[in-house]
Structure formats: structure tokens, C-alpha cells
Amino acid sequence: MSSKKNSTPGAKPHKPDAMGSAMRVISSIAGSDIAEKLGVRKPIERVAYEATRTGFKTLGAANRTFKKSSGAKKPNPLPDAEKKNDLFDLSIEDEQKMIQETVRDFASGVMRPAAHDADEAAKAPESLIERSSEIGVTMINVPEEYEGVATERGVVTNSLVAEALAYGDMGLALPIIAPSSVAATLTQFGSEEQQKTYLPAFGSENVPGAVVAVNEPTPLFSPFELSTTATKSGDGYTLNGVKSLVPIADSAELFIVAAAYESKPTFFIVESDTDGVVIEADPSMGLRAAGIGRINLKDVSVPSSAILGGEISADERDKAFRDIIRLSRLGWASLTVGTSQAVLDYVIPYVKEREAFGEPIANRQAVAFMVADIATELDGLRLVTWRGASRAEQGLEFGREAALARKLASDKGMKIGLDGVQLLGGHGFTKEHPVERWYRDLRAAGIAEGVVVL
Structure with a gap:
């Protein structure tokens, strides 16, 4: 039997140098006018220096002690991004594009090859988590005063990062995103005292394992009706x-x-x-x-x-909780977009190369329509998610968009996974191909809460 790497119709192994990609984007940003304008040149140069000196090697995070610090007891969030209502523009900014490309390289070259074995072991390899420091996912959610690079809310950037990581593998994306989500939650909703106590650890090379825990093992779970x-x-x-x-x-x-x-x-x-x-x-x-x-x-x-946020009123706590849940739903939608894109990119070359009755199955109208449906639903989900992230970043109401994104991620994400399995026929039911794993992961988007906070 041939190996998995060579027996997959349409598979194109891509093994870029992850560290080189990370250094390339860091160096590009550090040397650009954008870094000067945003005032982040020095923090980025520090990342480049430390990366070169240590080879991005991350030390173990066990037995950390968080030292309590004094400060204001009410939330001290980053400012909202500037409102951009002068035109309808879906293009992402240059630095966002560089971050997205770097994370996508890491996801394709490092995460995806490790995903099969990690799924079998039900655990991410420690080496992968260590290597994830190469892309600095957590640092973009930590303010400069705590050794990060954030100067304003970056909900759209976080959405792009989640999407790119899930393109490699949704299961492996969560251990990387979870600490970043905690950093984002503390930065936007934590009191100054809480930020001083915990955020410095998230701005360091030695990022602690951390996660937002909302779900409970109850039927028809709702985050607004908690048993805990x-x-x-x-x-x-x-x-x-x-x-x-x-x-x-x-x-x-x-x-x-x-x-x-x-x-x-x-x-x-x-x-x-x-x-x-x-x-x-x-x-x-x-x-x-x-x-x-x-x-x-x-x-x-x-x-x-x-208590998150410190000494704030019950109504303020309720609003913060709802915003966090909405950001989480946008996060899960972003993961769904990334995995759905992986399904689409996998099945297109497959149906063009797989032959039945003397011709590629892509020539069959039913197959072509199914692939077109995946692309259509994927674009709709992506646009709703980006719209919600953009409104959240600007401090605008985004509850409607978060609800729509959750609904589409739950229904359409699961259908995309199912159609991907169906298009591969018997191959879609085997672990030789990643689509069956992506289908199982996509089913989680409709039931999970918390964990991913943009």
C-alpha cells in the first residue's frame, strides 16, 4: 500500500520553513513604514532579536506563579479601532495580509502533517505548541505596556488568524488560539489589576496554557443558563x-x-x-x-x-459576558471558515483527477453543483463573520452578525463537511484522507461556546 502522502488524489505537500516564514514577516513589518506609523517597531525588533537568539525555542510553562499586582479595579481595555464608514471595502491591510500568509504557511507546513497522529493520540504534540511561538499569535492581543504589540482592538486580525490556523487543522488550532483568547479577554474586559497580574506572562516567550471555559455537559446547553x-x-x-x-x-x-x-x-x-x-x-x-x-x-x-472586570455593576458584568460570548461565536465561525476552505481546496483537485466511467467525476453535473454549493456557502459565512468582526473592532453593535455567523457555521459548516466526505466517495470515509476528520471537527462549531474569543 502506498503511503498517505502519495496516495491522496490532488494532495500537494507544502513544507515551507516555518521559522523562515515567521522571520520574513517580522522583518518585513519591522522595516516598513507601517511599523513606524503604528509605533510598534521596537517591540517587533525585540521579537526578531529574541527569535534569532533562541531559535524561537519556548521553555515549559509548568508551575508558573502569577504575582498579584495592584492597579485600578475596573476594566482598562484597548481603544476601539477607528470607524471606517466612508466606503465599503473588504480588502485587508498589508500587515494583516502578511500575518495571514505567515500563519497559513505554518498551518499548511507544520500543523497539517501533524494532525492525523494528534487526532489518533487525542493530544497535540508538545513540539507543535512550542513551535507555535514562531507566529506570535498571543502577542497581537497584549498591549505594548505588557510587552505585546497591540495598540487597538484587533478583532478582524484575530479572525484572520483563526481562519488561517483552522486551514491546517481545527483541533490543533485550539491549543494555539486558547491562550490568545484569554489574553484578548483580559485585555478588553479585565481590570487594570488583573491585566498587571496576568498579561506580562502572555507577552513573554513563555506563554502560559490558558483557556476560556463556558460549556457544560447538559442537554441543550445555553451559556446564559449556567449550572455552574x-x-x-x-x-x-x-x-x-x-x-x-x-x-x-x-x-x-x-x-x-x-x-x-x-x-x-x-x-x-x-x-x-x-x-x-x-x-x-x-x-x-x-x-x-x-x-x-x-x-x-x-x-x-x-x-x-x-471576578473578571473587578468592581463593576451587575449590568456591566452582564454586558461584558454577552460580548465575550458573541466574540466567541465569531471565533468559532472563523475556525469554520478556515476548515471549510480546506475542504474546498481538497475536493476540487480530487474531483478533477478522480475518474469514473472514463472521465473525471468533475464532469458530472451533480458533482460540479455540490462543489459550487460549498464555495457559495463558504463565501456567505466568511462575509458575515468579517462584518461582525469589523463592527466589534469599531465598538459598534455586532450581536446580529454574531448570531448569523453562529447559525451559518452550525448549519452550513456541517453540510460542507458532509459534502466533502460525499465527494470523496469511499475515500471520504477513511482516515487516509483528512476530510473525515474535518467533518467531525466542523460538527463542533454549532455546540461549542467560549474557548475562541476574538
């Missing part, structure tokens, strides 16, 4: 409940946990070594490479400073 509870206890809070569909659960050092407090859903910051936090493996049908697990919270005591 938080009650006032002395000078802090006590959390009880179970969180499911949590990627990198066994290696994460920090969780942002959703719990019902005073009848309103609220986020709490929980360090993984807190007494009462118990992690157990919980492999799922899809997203297996993400190392899915459960967090069991049994009388977990956290200080008063653990």
Missing part, C-alpha cells in the same frame, strides 16, 4: 460545577470560568492549582487533537479580585 454557580463567601467566592469541551485542560495554568452569580452569568479567573479544581480527560468525536477534558469545580475558593 458562584456564591459569595467571606472576602471571595466559592465555585461549584463542571465545565466540558475544554481544550488543553490537563496542561492549562489559567482558566476563565463562566458561572452564575446573583442570577447573572459571570466570568471568574481560576488558577489551575487552586484547591478543588480537578481535571479529567474527556475525548470527543471531533477536535480530538485539542486534548479535550473536563474541569470539575468542587468548593473552589477564589479571592474577590477573581
Whole structure:
């Protein structure tokens, strides 16, 4: 039997030098007028220097201690991006394009070859997580004052990054995106005290494993009707409940946990070594490479400073929670776009090369229409997601777009995965081809909450 690499009709292995790609884009940005205009030349030059000196090698993040810092107890977010209402323009900016291309190179050349074995093992290889530091996904969500490069909200850029990573593999994208999502959540919704305590770690080379945990193992789960509870206890809070569909659960050092407090859903910051936090493996049908697990919270005591946003009103907490869930839904839609694009790019050469009855199956009208439907639905989902991300970035209302993106990601994403399997016929049902794995991953987009926050 021939190997997987050579037996795939239409497959075109692409093995760029990931570190070289990362250095190329960093050097390009550092030497451009854009870097000077945005005032990010020095942070980028620091990345380039450290990358050259260490070869992007990331040290282990185990047993980290987060040192509490003082500061204002209310949120201190990055400013919204400038509103651009003068024309309808869907083109992305030059620096966004460079970031997107670099992440896509990494996804195609590093993530995709590792995806099959990671799915089988139900865990991402440690070497891959270490190499992900090459593309600096987390740094773009950390303000300059905490050694990052962010000067304003970057929801669109985060959407492009999520899409590009999922093009390699959605399951492997989650362990890379999860810490970035925590950084984005702390930057936009955390108090100054919380930012000073945690963000410096996310702006370093040694990024901690971290994840936003919302899902619960209940039928017809809604993030606005939580079974996990938080009650006032002395000078802090006590959390009880179970969180499911949590990627990198066994290696994460920090969780942002959703719990019902005073009848309103609220986020709490929980360090993984807190007494009462118990992690157990919980492999799922899809997203297996993400190392899915459960967090069991049994009388977990956290200080008063653990409530996300600090000393804000119940209405402000409710608004922040809803915005985070909406950003998460845009994030899952972005992942769906990336994986759906991978399906489309895989099936087009396949149907052109696969022959039946003496001609390529692409000549069959039913096959051609099915491929066209995938492309049509994919473009619709991408445009709705980009629109929602753009409005969120500008501080505009984006609830409608987030709801539409979630609906399309749930329905059309699953259909795209199913059609991809169908177009490959018997091959679509085997693990020799990645489409069956992508189909399983796409089914998760309609049920998962949290984790991916743009």
C-alpha cells in the first residue's frame, strides 16, 4: 500500500520553513513604514532579536506563579479601532495580509502533517505548541505596556488568524488560539489589576496554557443558563460545577470560568492549582487533537479580585459576558471558515483527477453543483463573520452578525463537511484522507461556546 502522502488524489505537500516564514514577516513589518506609523517597531525588533537568539525555542510553562499586582479595579481595555464608514471595502491591510500568509504557511507546513497522529493520540504534540511561538499569535492581543504589540482592538486580525490556523487543522488550532483568547479577554474586559497580574506572562516567550471555559455537559446547553454557580463567601467566592469541551485542560495554568452569580452569568479567573479544581480527560468525536477534558469545580475558593472586570455593576458584568460570548461565536465561525476552505481546496483537485466511467467525476453535473454549493456557502459565512468582526473592532453593535455567523457555521459548516466526505466517495470515509476528520471537527462549531474569543 502506498503511503498517505502519495496516495491522496490532488494532495500537494507544502513544507515551507516555518521559522523562515515567521522571520520574513517580522522583518518585513519591522522595516516598513507601517511599523513606524503604528509605533510598534521596537517591540517587533525585540521579537526578531529574541527569535534569532533562541531559535524561537519556548521553555515549559509548568508551575508558573502569577504575582498579584495592584492597579485600578475596573476594566482598562484597548481603544476601539477607528470607524471606517466612508466606503465599503473588504480588502485587508498589508500587515494583516502578511500575518495571514505567515500563519497559513505554518498551518499548511507544520500543523497539517501533524494532525492525523494528534487526532489518533487525542493530544497535540508538545513540539507543535512550542513551535507555535514562531507566529506570535498571543502577542497581537497584549498591549505594548505588557510587552505585546497591540495598540487597538484587533478583532478582524484575530479572525484572520483563526481562519488561517483552522486551514491546517481545527483541533490543533485550539491549543494555539486558547491562550490568545484569554489574553484578548483580559485585555478588553479585565481590570487594570488583573491585566498587571496576568498579561506580562502572555507577552513573554513563555506563554502560559490558558483557556476560556463556558460549556457544560447538559442537554441543550445555553451559556446564559449556567449550572455552574458562584456564591459569595467571606472576602471571595466559592465555585461549584463542571465545565466540558475544554481544550488543553490537563496542561492549562489559567482558566476563565463562566458561572452564575446573583442570577447573572459571570466570568471568574481560576488558577489551575487552586484547591478543588480537578481535571479529567474527556475525548470527543471531533477536535480530538485539542486534548479535550473536563474541569470539575468542587468548593473552589477564589479571592474577590477573581471576578473578571473587578468592581463593576451587575449590568456591566452582564454586558461584558454577552460580548465575550458573541466574540466567541465569531471565533468559532472563523475556525469554520478556515476548515471549510480546506475542504474546498481538497475536493476540487480530487474531483478533477478522480475518474469514473472514463472521465473525471468533475464532469458530472451533480458533482460540479455540490462543489459550487460549498464555495457559495463558504463565501456567505466568511462575509458575515468579517462584518461582525469589523463592527466589534469599531465598538459598534455586532450581536446580529454574531448570531448569523453562529447559525451559518452550525448549519452550513456541517453540510460542507458532509459534502466533502460525499465527494470523496469511499475515500471520504477513511482516515487516509483528512476530510473525515474535518467533518467531525466542523460538527463542533454549532455546540461549542467560549474557548475562541476574538
